[in-house]
Amino acid sequence: MHRSFHSFNFATYQLAHRQPFGALRVFNDETLMPGASITYSLTDDHLVLLLPVAGGINFEMGGGTQFVEAGETAWINGRKGSVLTINNPYETGAVDFISAWIALPELNDQLPVTLPFDLTTTNTLHTLFASPQIKAHIGKFTGRADATFKTSEGNTRLFAFVLEGAFEFTERLLLHRDGLALNAVTEADFESLSDGAILLILEV
Structure with missing residues (x-):
């Protein structure tokens, strides 16, 4: 099972006041149940951000499967027509993650990058x-x-x-x-x- 809340127009969710915000074309708050997966076909070149909020997810786009978990972000250069598959690898427990797609004037073919971050230092961005x-x-x-x-x-x-x-x-x-x-x-x-x-x- 998959649940997604869209901040902007996406797929069949279309409202006049939900137009993309500049280069930010998609911002989805997503949940995947145990063992569930979702596949997206990119309609244009996008830099894709995956930010797990709870748990971790597997993702694949034209190559091997990679894993990103809470405390990390994945940044993926996705060409138009590419297929992005995201999977909850756990047998129990849902995973929550943010999926944001940003349109860039130029996109290179760099492989996906996973970057860690640390929130132990509070009250700072x-x-x-x-x-x-x-x-x-x-x-x-x-x-x-x-x-x-x-x-x-x-x-x-x-x-x-x-x-x-x-x-x-x-x-x-x-x-x-x-x-x-x-x-x-x-x-x-x-x-x-x-x-x-x-x-x-x-x-x-």
């Missing part, structure tokens, strides 16, 4: 990935911790998503698995409303 077109940041915050996020030079578009807990983000309440897209900004103030809250920010 850690950079997961950085390129001229996309930057990804994640942070774990204690209750009532506040901060200001400043976009990189030349970037004025960001997408914030709450993986755990709740935040007040630019005076908007964001609960568990809520997302917020902001245009024409260079900085954003936010405050954690719960202990152990985790925030993901994409500059696109």
